[in-house]
Amino acid sequence: MKLSIISALFTLAFVLLSNESDAQLTNVKKSVLAPLNKNPGSFKVVGNSGIAAMHIVVTSPTKIVIIDKVEKNPIKQKDGRVAVSVEYDIPTNKKRVLNLNTNTFCSAGAFLGNGTLVHTGGAEAIAKDKFDEGFESLRIFEPCDDGSCDWFENPKGLTSKRWYPTMTTLSDGRVLILGGSKKPLGKSTEKDNNPTVEFFPSESPQPEPFPFLKETLPFNLYPAVHVLPGPADQKFLFVFSNTDSIVWDWGKKSIVKRLPRLPGPPRLYPLSGTSVMLPLRPEENYAAQILMCGGVAKHDANEPADDSCGRINLSNLETANWEVENFGGIRRNMPDAVILADGKTLFLNGAGKGFSGYNSDKGKKQAAEDPVLTPVLYDHRAPKGKRFTRLANSKIPRLYHSVATLIPDGRVFVAGSNPNSDVRTSNTKYVTEYRVEMYSPPYLQLGFKRPTIVSVANNNVLNKGAIEVNYNKAVPVTVSISDPNAVFSAALVHYGFVTHSVHMSQRYVVCSVQNVTNLSNGFYSMNVIMPPNGNMIVPGRNYLYINNKNVPGTTAVEVMLS
Template sequence: MNASSFLIPTTSILIILTVWILYSLAGIAQLAPDYEILDTDSGVAAMHIAVTAPNKIIIIDKVQNNTMRFSDGRPVSTLEYDLDNGARRILPLMSNTFCSSGGFIANGTLVSTGGAEAIPNDNYLAGFSSLRFIDPQDDKCQWREDLNGMMTHRWYPSSITLSDGRLFILGGSKFSVGVNNLTINNPTFEIYPSDDRNPKFFQFLVDTLPFNLFPIIHLMPGPKNQTHLFVFANKDSIIFDWKAEKIVKKLPRLEGASRTYPTTGSSVMLPLRPEDDYKPIVLICGGNKKNNPKSTAANTCGRIDLSDLDKANWEIFAFGGLPRAMPNSVILADGKVLFLNGVAKGVAGYNSIKHHILKADDPVLNPVLYDDQQPNGKRFQKLNPSTIPRVYHSVATLIPNGKVFIAGSSPQQNLILSGVKFPTELRVELFSPPYLSSNHSRATIKSVNGSKKINKGPIEVNYDQCIEVEVTISDQEPEFTAALLHYGFVTHSTHMSQRYVSCIIKNVKPNDKGFILEVVMPPHGNIMPPIPVYLHINNKGVPCDSAVHLHLKE
């Protein structure tokens, strides 16, 4: 065979170049995100998720005919899922967790808040007032439950961890409902733990009816003694002082679509960076102008800089070219935001099989990547599509290896695996963001402050502490950055307490095994609450092969 046998015909080259150019114009060239099926059956439909350890996720569903069962035949509603081997450990509960919320408190406990009606046939009690507790540091942990842990019913509430490590629980309705109304609205908040168990009135959740369920809440960065929250529902938002129990500032309306349930969008507080004095910027994307199954989803985002409240106003721009309701918004290890899942038409809620009505249709399979470090107009980039529709009750979260865990989609009132347009989805995907296709080397964290017990339980660190992090890496000229992430509690497109804080690296010193980094922890709980977090060390934007589990302490 001579050399000419290896020559590619000119016409073939032209075809290849043409295809490449077309893909480039479509905005997906050089971005080869990868999807893999981690599991074909999650055991329970993933309505709520929370990362509880470097290799563990708790999956929570309502009480329905899930594929996993107790020995007596009752359906399982919650389990712990092992990311390494797919093992599932059943976590029994007494009450129905349907449409609850959750978050972590200062001692590392995950708290689940609220729920729905009793399911007598399956021996489950009503969960409207329940508080549930689980300690992820215990490998054999089980739920502890207080059926009357809250003084009021909460269905579709939101929760967020405060700067002092307690949980702020807001809103919801008193009973299950498709759209909230004045009769069953619960315009109150409470804090756990607290000596004062009485719910406090919250007028804002009256003013924002009817689309005020799963309100959006972000902890405002600021001075250590500041006690401010950003709260958004429907189209309106306020700055609320949770300690003084009063509104500090009413913000301008975000015109256009409604953004909270059932006209559901999704929100993040963009990465907080010390070089910008932890400037708070909130991004809210998607939703719908009408509570109508045939209404096209919103193709807009709102972005507001809250560093000067007197000048704060919404900047409105296109949502990456793809209308989307019910998106998930995941802050990645490099600080970019991934929007995925959801639909181009319709709203949140169950399909009516009897009347052949889909509450939502036209699933959006392409994620979009948002880079706030780029100029406006160039911040979004469309990525390759998944093949699995993720509609109502879909979830996604970053995990410590830099990938994104994707699960759920249960738009029927009961688990249905076939015979409908969007059956209950039990497959679990892992999505590899573009940074995992980079040729840059990934670091491996070997020790933190001298401890080599990496991810054998959270390593305790203090605020404002300069910690030593030893890494190995093949790159001889690395460019390190560091960040703390809390992945949050995820349900119904609401990523409660999700947070990204960049960390200053003071020194990088080579040693015989790699490098020693001096990484400065955030100054106090208003920047990152005192809860379990994950330290990501990036090289040229590529995350380390596994983030390290830390626990911030005062």
């Protein structure tokens, strides 16, 4: 009898604890579909990527470098081998083939503080196509505007093999390379896990251990990493893996704080959600808030995607906790999160069911279904429950290996989708997608006049090379606009490196605007105050936006922040 009572009490306690931990999710599941935005934006097909767009990175005001893996893309390198990388020209939608010798499958990238792009990792050699192994590769790209730049490769540039690693630019201008697997697989295993971290330029011939990536097996590939704002000498990173997160000191190589577990499913590959650090604002003392959205609970093609987001404010690590909210009423795995020019976050691409991975049975059996064609817009300053609105639909399914990024003119470049193990343009439900779309966000439908930046830091030759600006300094800016009632705001944006729903190093920082002066004839001068240090936004290539009533100017200007 006593055992029966004890057993019953134990069961009751377990149920109560379970109900308490799931209470936030229960409330989320009762939420309704987000309302349609009054200005839903629009999609337009503008070009052809030439190769499957597995990875993308904006390298200059007019160029995007696209990187695929080794597969049967229709265009070729100079030596006749299949093209793996191209430079895409935004104004003309033309492509220039770049040359690579190593397999870039599921790799990572970040910029050094001097503006050089570093790209690492990859997969096995493809002998039939004459490509070398890419696991330990380190590749360098110096952006240019004259068509002369190309990849430099060191096939043994890393200290260990990395497939699905994450990279981020650090406040000192170096890059960090974290985690990955020693070989391609459906999900991480203890045998092939690479729970280590290294830096470039390297400070050690051996990688440093990172035990957190052992603790969070098997869903620890492409971990979410964000540099945390703080004093110049702070060296804190937010790192998320599976359902857990930590604050890690990259100087001391130690955990500063273990954060509460995020309710809901794992959010990393192959149950892929996405993360974004919400815009930092000086009037909020650059308070760091992380938003994690989407994913799926099971490695199962029939499993419905998750419809929740978790948001955590890290301004006080002792009290930081996750707030769970509905993901706009739409289930979504494999989303992309793009911070727009007005500081709102666009979520697009992905599937309503299934996981990240290739189809099987010659394209007949899909890993993911129910393409989510409806983007949602997240306004992080709105009250909870009113932050999401729905936007205009795309007509193109964007599933596994889809990408999106903000570009300087305020539109969003959208490309990719290839849930096939090799290029397949027929005889499957979801073909290899080469069409490139531009999405015009709601702010381009408001009808407000758009400023044109005329000079930055006394330079009137713009976007012909990054303009040098310094942290914590007032930068003089002149704009022209035919709006006598203009209301100016400014932001620095780092677009980051995009692949697999991970936007590495993406950042948006609001800049104070001071001393606005009407110079007559539609010209205005102002001082834009740069962020205080590299923990607010990384040194190197960033883009300065001047907005009018939250509508971005005709183009942002590339600056080199140091």
